[in-house]
Amino acid sequence: MTTAPQPQNPAVQLLTPEGELVTHESYSLDLTHAQYKSLYREMVFVRRLDQEATALQRQGELGLWASSLGQEAAQVGSAFALEKNDFAFPTYREHGVAWMRGVDPMKIMEVYRGISNGGWDPLEHRCNSYTIVIGNQVLNGVGYAMGCTLDQSEDAVITYFGDGATAQGDVNEGFVFASTFDAPVVFFCQNNQWAISQPSEKFVKTPIYKRADGFGFPGVLVDGNDILAVIAVTKAALDRARSGAGPTLIEAFTYRMGAHTTSDDPTRYRHENDLQNWKLRDPIERLKVMLARNGIADRNFFDAIDIDADAWAHTLRAAVRSMGEPAPESIFDNVYADSHEALDAQRAAFLDYHEGFADSGVQS
Amino acid sequence: MTNDLTIAKALNQALRTAMEEDSKVLLFGEDIGKLGGVFRVTDELHKDFGDHRVLDSPLAESGIVGTAIGLAMRGYRPVLEIQFDGFVFPAFDQIISQLAKVHRRTNGSVKLPITIRIPYGGGIGAVEHHSESPETFFTHIPGLRVLTPSDPQSAYSCLLSAIRSNDPVIFFEPKRRYWDKGFVDRTESPVDPWRARIVRTGSDVTVVAYGPMVKTALQAANASEYSLEVIDLQSLSPLDDRSIADSVERTGRLVIVHEAPGNLGLGAEIAARIGKSCFYTLEAPIERVTGYDIPYPPSKLEEHYLPDHDRILVAVDSAMEA
Numbered sequence: 149m150t151t152a153p154q155p156q157n158p159a160v161q162l163l164t165p166e167g168e169l170v171t172h173e174s175y176s177l178d179l180t181h182a183q184y185k186s187l188y189r190e191m192v193f194v195r196r197l198d199q200e201a202t203a204l205q206r207q208g209e210l211g212l213w214a215s216s217l218g219q220e221a222a223q224v225g226s227a228f229a230l231e232k233n234d235f236a237f238p239t240y241r242e243h244g245v246a247w248m249r250g251v252d253p254m255k256i257m258e259v260y261r262g263i264s265n266g267g268w269d270p271l272e273h274r275c276n277s278y279t280i281v282i283g284n285q286v287l288n289g290v291g292y293a294m295g296c297t298l299d300q301s302e303d304a305v306i307t308y309f310g311d312g313a314t315a316q317g318d319v320n321e322g323f324v325f326a327s328t329f330d331a332p333v334v335f336f337c338q339n340n341q342w343a344i345s346q347p348s349e350k351f352v353k354t355p356i357y358k359r360a361d362g363f364g365f366p367g368v369l370v371d372g373n374d375i376l377a378v379i380a381v382t383k384a385a386l387d388r389a390r391s392g393a394g395p396t397l398i399e400a401f402t403y404r405m406g407a408h409t410t411s412d413d414p415t416r417y418r419h420e421n422d423l424q425n426w427k428l429r430d431p432i433e434r435l436k437v438m439l440a441r442n443g444i445a446d447r448n449f450f451d452a453i454d455i456d457a458d459a460w461a462h463t464l465r466a467a468v469r470s471m472g473e474p475a476p477e478s479i480f481d482n483v484y485a486d487s488h489e490a491l492d493a494q495r496a497a498f499l500d501y502h503e504g505f506a507d508s509g510v511q512s
Numbered sequence: 513m514t515n516d517l518t519i520a521k522a523l524n525q526a527l528r529t530a531m532e533e534d535s536k537v538l539l540f541g542e543d544i545g546k547l548g549g550v551f552r553v554t555d556e557l558h559k560d561f562g563d564h565r566v567l568d569s570p571l572a573e574s575g576i577v578g579t580a581i582g583l584a585m586r587g588y589r590p591v592l593e594i595q596f597d598g599f600v601f602p603a604f605d606q607i608i609s610q611l612a613k614v615h616r617r618t619n620g621s622v623k624l625p626i627t628i629r630i631p632y633g634g635g636i637g638a639v640e641h642h643s644e645s646p647e648t649f650f651t652h653i654p655g656l657r658v659l660t661p662s663d664p665q666s667a668y669s670c671l672l673s674a675i676r677s678n679d680p681v682i683f684f685e686p687k688r689r690y691w692d693k694g695f696v697d698r699t700e701s702p703v704d705p706w707r708a709r710i711v712r713t714g715s716d717v718t719v720v721a722y723g724p725m726v727k728t729a730l731q732a733a734n735a736s737e738y739s740l741e742v743i744d745l746q747s748l749s750p751l752d753d754r755s756i757a758d759s760v761e762r763t764g765r766l767v768i769v770h771e772a773p774g775n776l777g778l779g780a781e782i783a784a785r786i787g788k789s790c791f792y793t794l795e796a797p798i799e800r801v802t803g804y805d806i807p808y809p810p811s812k813l814e815e816h817y818l819p820d821h822d823r824i825l826v827a828v829d830s831a832m833e834a
Contacts, residue, residue, distance in 0.1 A: 235585075266617035270585070277617050281609045287575055288610065291582020298538075298564055299586070317602070321575035328570050482620040483654050485678035490750045 159369045159401055162376040165429045167437025175380040181444045187228065187375055188439060189453050191220040191432045194244040196457040197253055198406075200464055201243075201260065205410045209468055210260045214241045218373070218405030221431030222338045224248055225378030226400070229386055230306060233274065237289035237307040240278040245308065249275035257468050264474075283309060283316030286335070290322045293331035293389070304332040304389040306382070312343025314356055323363040323397070332389035334382060335360075335397040338372060340404035345417040357399035365395045372400030373431040403429070476502065515697070520690040522664035523553045523629075525698065526671035527591065531561055534589060537675060539566045540580060541593030541629075550595055551631055551690055573603035577628065581610055584624045591675055597632040597684075598641030604649070611680045612655030627674045627681045632660075633724045633771050634818055635688035637811040644808055645772035647723075650682040651749040651781075658748040659705055660684040662726035664694040666746055669703040684748075686724035706747045708755040714741035717765040717828050720756055720782060722748060725769045725819060732824035738832055748778060753785045760786055764795035765831040769819055774802035796834030799827040 160175050179187075198216050205213040216223060223244025227236060230248075238245045246256055246268075255267035259278060266277040279285035289307030296303040313319050314337065326333050337356055341348045360367030366388075370381045378400060385396035403426040407414050439445040480495040517525065530537045539554055539561075545568040548555035558566040569576045573594055580590040594600045600607075607628070614622050634643030650658050657679050661667035667685070674681035703709065708720075712730060716738040721729040722745035733740035741759050745752065760766050766786055768779035779800040787798060801819045809817050 264619070265613070266619065269621040270618055271621055276585075277614075279610075281605065284578065284606060284610050287578025287606065288582040288585070291579030291584075292586050293582070294579055295583045295586025295588055298583075298588070305582075317572075318574055318578055318606070321570075321572045321578065324570050324572065325575045325579050329567075482616045482618075484657075485615055485620070485623045485625075488750060 159371045160377045160381050161371040161374050162380060163374045163434055163438055165373070165434055167434045167441055169438060169442075172377070175377065175384060177376050177380040179376075184435070184439060185445055185449065187224065188432070188435050188445070190224045190228075190248065191244070191375070191435070192453050193457050193460065194220050194224060194247050195432060196461050197243055197247065197464070200461040201257065202406070202410060204257075204465060204468055205260070210257065211262045212409055212411060213260055214409045215404070215406030216241050216243045218403050218426065218431070219338055219340060220244050221375035221435075222372040222378055222400040222402050225375040226306060226336050226382045226398075229379050229382035231304070231386075233303045234386065235274045235276070235289070235292055235303065235305050237276045237285040237292070237305065238278055239282075239285065239308050239310065239313075240280050241310075242278070242308050246275055249273045251275055253464060254467055254471070257464070257471070261468065261471060263471060283313040283318035285309070286313070286319045286322035287325070290326045290331050290333050293326065293333035294329050296332050297329065297392075302390045304334065304386045306334045306336050306386070308336050308338065310343065311337065311339040311341065311348035311352060311356060312346070313337075314359070315351055323360070323395070326395040327364045330392060330394035332392070333395045334385040334389060335395060336382065337397065337399045338402055339399050340402050342404050342408065342414075342418070344408045344412060345414075347418075355399065357397055360397035365397065367397040367399065369399045369401060372402030373429050373434070375431060375435055402431075515695055516693050517664045517668075517696045518691050518693050519661070519664050519667045519686070520551055520553050522668040522696050523671055523685065524555055524557070525696070526668045526675075527554065527557060528560075529698070530591070530672055530675040531557070531565060536587060536589045537591060538564070538583070538588055539591050539593070540569055540576060540583075542569055542571055542576075542595050544568060544593050549593055551687065553629070553685070554593065573599055574606050577603040577606040577611060577626075580626050581606065581614065581624060584626050585622055589625045589675065591627045592629065594628060594630045596642045597630055597644040597646055600628075600630055600646060607650070607656070607682075608653055612653045615679070616655060623678050624680050625675075625678050627671070627677075627683050629671075629683045629685060631687035631690075632684045633686055633688060634808060634814050635724065637814070639811070640808070643811075643814065645770070645803065647682075647684055647748055648772055648777050651751075651778060655680070656749060657681045658684070659746060660686065660723040660748060661746065662686065662689070662711070662721075662723055662744045663692065664696045666703050666705070666709075666744065668696050668698065669701045670705040670746060672701070673705040684723060689724050689727060692727070703746070706750070706752070708743050708745045708747070708752040710741060710759065711744045712740065712742040714739040714763070716740065716763055717767055717831055718743060718756065718759040718763045719767045719769060719824065719828070720745060721769040722746065722778075723771070725771055728819060728821055729769055729824060732821035732828065735821055736825055736828055738828060740828065751778075751781065751785070753782065753789070756782060756786055757789045760790045761793050764793055766790075766794070767799040767801060767824065767827045767831055769801045769824055771803050771818060773805045774800055775805045777802055796831040799831050801827045
């Protein structure tokens with residue numbers, strides 16, 4: 149039997165798995181009761197979104213879903229730390245980040261239903277489209293951060309990736325470029341311990357956060373299921389970035405409680421006991437215990453949120469099921485920004501072809 | 513002041529013009545600052561525009577393109593230099609998976625006006641990976657535009673158009689012609705880079721070439737007993753096949769020349785299009801004169817690989833005798 153790897157010291161922690169507030173010599177966080185309650189609510193909704201989307205995929209309403217189950221604290225907490233003008237570069241699993249950046253979840257559904265490849269407008273939400281190719285977005289985020297420096301602005305960037313992505317050249321080139329140009333970027337690695345079927349311990353021989361040393365900037369390990377520690381650590385890294393001191397690598401140690409995607413079957417490669425162990429470290433439960441134990445929230449509050457989340461999920465499900473599809477000829481839209489006669493001609497031929505079936509009554 | 517410039521200097525002048533007219537234009541690449549690039553195309557620009565407009569990059573091509581995408585998202589108009597043709601491949605992933613697709617993916621919200629300059633082609637006696645013609649990899653990709661100039665005037669006009677384009681442009685520079693001189697009119701743009709142009713009129717055979725092979729085609733035209741019409745494509749994507757067809761309608765014969773291997777090269781696409789649009793006008797099979805389907809050979813053997821004017825003349829004769 150294998151046991152779940154525990155975060156090694158010195159993982160920053162402000163809230164224990166048992167829901168106890170603890171102090172840390174370098175990091176602290178001062179939030180209002182309303183903010184604590186709001187964070188709880190956001191995590192519950194993100195988990196409910198994940199649950200609903202997984203069900204919708206099983207019912208054939210979505211083509212695929214990449215579950216964020218168990219990573220709510222890492223995602224919601226790190227995105228909570230961002231200022232409005234900061235820019236986030238997520239992977240395809242950062243539903244909690246998109247949620248916190250104000251992206252309409254229906255736009256996420258569009259991507260996984262096969263309606264759109266991007267969904268939302270990245271510039272409006274200052275949250276890039278989900279990037280599916282592992283690690284590409286890290287370089288894009290670093291470049292955006294270099295632009296912030298050139299503009300002499302105080303905007304900063306956070307770019308997300310997983311433990312698997314640390315093997316990618318783009319991620320390591322991102323570290324080099326950010327270091328070279330002192331780019332105001334936070335590298336936020338969610339070590340969820342699984343690159344599909346491969347355990348991170350197999351390809352991570354030096355703890356991920358320690359790799360930052362070799363690139364010339366600080367790395368910090370944080371308990372990724374402790375939303376308070378995640379916020380504190382991310383805020384500090386963003387402040388450092390804004391001050392012109394350059395990048396920080398944060399390794400948020402967490403666990404992918406679900407499958408890699410709905411196409412995956414983790415029972416083939418990992419032990420059920422792992423999951424049971426990590427349920428004891430659940431990011432939402434520990435905040436709930438803290439809120440209750442400190443008299444910040446009571447049962448009525450928790451029940452009301454559950455009811456709200458359920459009602460909202462029902463609305464989401466209905467909206468997904470009745471989602472329209474774009475016009476067929478829209479496949480030709482926006483391939484180029486400037487005019488393109490050859491593609492215009494292809495679109496016209498495509499429309500003519502379909503028009504040809506109109507008289508015959510045959511479905512094209 | 514003479515207006516005769518080398519291609520390298522014409523490109524340099526185009527960069528300068530673009531940087532003067534738009535403060536968001538910045539140059540990014542390996543050794544392009546104080547050194548001025550290995551071919552000196554960015555010569556003096558670092559001195560005149562400074563560290564914030566001319567940035568020396570770390571030695572990582574995916575990093576150059578990947579970060580340029582972020583810079584463009586921030587509102588910049590990066591002009592990148594990939595040092596040699598054979599070194600673009602580490603950046604291929606960012607070019608194909610991100611650069612070409614972001615505008616479409618974001619429903620037109622995010623524009624990536626990025627120009628990637630790549631010296632390409634052989635004939636300079638270089639070591640491996642320094643003489644390749646990888647243009648077809650990029651012409652195949654929707655979302656990219658591909659330009660290649662052949663002389664100083666088209667170098668100046670094409671590069672300015674590439675930088676002003678709101679789409680990503682892969683810009684192939686014919687490195688063995690960098691030092692060819694010619695007249696450059698900088699007051700206006702006498703060349704439309706997105707159209708093929710007739711660089712020599714003729715009546716017997718249309719010879720289509722681009723980049724370094726335009727000069728070779730002109731040499732063949734000078735040496736041929738027949739009247740050759742030489743067309744310089746300039747834009748490889750989109751392809752201006754209408755201009756080629758107009759010429760073939762007059763000559764009835766077509767020879768296509770490129771340095772890249774023939775198999776599935778641009779010649780194949782052009783032949784398919786002209787074979788259809790000029791089917792009733794063609795008086796001979798379409799001929800292709802291309803590199804062989806082999807890895808680029810060592811430099812002592814490259815003359816056997818590169819299409820020269822003799823090989824073009826053989827193809828012309830073949831077309832005339834069909």
